[in-house]
Amino acid sequence: MTVQPVEEVTVRLEELLFPSIANVEVLSADVDDETVRIDARSTVAGAICPGCGGWSRRVHSSYLRFPVxxxxxxRRVVLCLRVRRFLCPVISCGRRTFAEQMPGLTRRYGRRTERLRSTLAAVGLALAGRAGARMARVFGVTISRSTVLxxxxxxxxxxxxxxxxxxxxSLRDRPGRRGKPTAGGSAARPGGIEPGRLARGPAHGRGGMP
Ligand SMILES: [Zn+2]
Incomplete structure (x- = not known):
C-alpha cells in the first residue's frame, strides 16, 4: 500500500471540493451520518476594500462563517470558513474595516455558497417557487418557496x-418595447420568467402546479 504525503492528499482534497475556486486551503474535513463539515480559509495575503477599492494586508480580526x-x-455540507476582517488603508474611506470574501464561494451576508446559490436559482428558474423548493428538498436542501424566488x-x-x-x-438603451425596463427588470430576463410570475409565485401564475 502506497502512503501519500499529507500535502499531496490536501491538495487533492482542495481540487475535489473546490475545483473552480482559487486560493482556498482545506484545513480539515469531518463526516458524520448527516453532515460533511469542511474547515477552510483563503490563502490570499490581503483583500480589496469594497468601499474604496484599496488593497489591505492589515488584519483587524477574524471570525468563523458557516455557509451552507x-x-x-x-449529506448536508457546511463550510467552516475562517474569515479575516481587514483595516481599510484609505483614511477618507467610509469603512474602517471590511471582511474578506472568497470569490466564487461567498458574498456579503450570504448564508449559502455561491455554487449552492446558483444551483437553487437554476432550480427556481426551471420550476419556480413551490416546485423548486420541493425539488431542493429531494437533493437535501431545505429552502422556502419565497427564498427560491x-x-x-x-x-x-x-x-x-x-x-x-x-x-x-444595452437593452436598456434601445428604443421600443424591450427598452423599457421597470423595477422588476427588462423583457430579457433569464428563462423568460415574467415579473408577475416571480412576484406571485406559481400558485397564482400560469403554471400553478402543486
Ligand atoms: Zn476602503
Whole structure:
C-alpha cells in the first residue's frame, strides 16, 4: 500500500471540493451520518476594500462563517470558513474595516455558497417557487418557496455589474418595447420568467402546479 504525503492528499482534497475556486486551503474535513463539515480559509495575503477599492494586508480580526454548500453523497455540507476582517488603508474611506470574501464561494451576508446559490436559482428558474423548493428538498436542501424566488430575482440584479461594451448599447438603451425596463427588470430576463410570475409565485401564475 502506497502512503501519500499529507500535502499531496490536501491538495487533492482542495481540487475535489473546490475545483473552480482559487486560493482556498482545506484545513480539515469531518463526516458524520448527516453532515460533511469542511474547515477552510483563503490563502490570499490581503483583500480589496469594497468601499474604496484599496488593497489591505492589515488584519483587524477574524471570525468563523458557516455557509451552507451543495450537498454531497446525500449529506448536508457546511463550510467552516475562517474569515479575516481587514483595516481599510484609505483614511477618507467610509469603512474602517471590511471582511474578506472568497470569490466564487461567498458574498456579503450570504448564508449559502455561491455554487449552492446558483444551483437553487437554476432550480427556481426551471420550476419556480413551490416546485423548486420541493425539488431542493429531494437533493437535501431545505429552502422556502419565497427564498427560491428571491434567488431567481437576484439573478437580475448581480452584485458585480457586467462590463459593458460602450460601442454596443444595452437593452436598456434601445428604443421600443424591450427598452423599457421597470423595477422588476427588462423583457430579457433569464428563462423568460415574467415579473408577475416571480412576484406571485406559481400558485397564482400560469403554471400553478402543486
Ligand atoms: Zn476602503
Amino acid at each position: 454548500d451543495v450537498p454531497s453523497g446525500g 428571491r434567488l431567481v430575482q437576484a439573478l437580475l440584479d448581480p452584485e458585480v455589474p457586467a462590463v459593458r461594451d460602450p460601442q454596443r448599447p
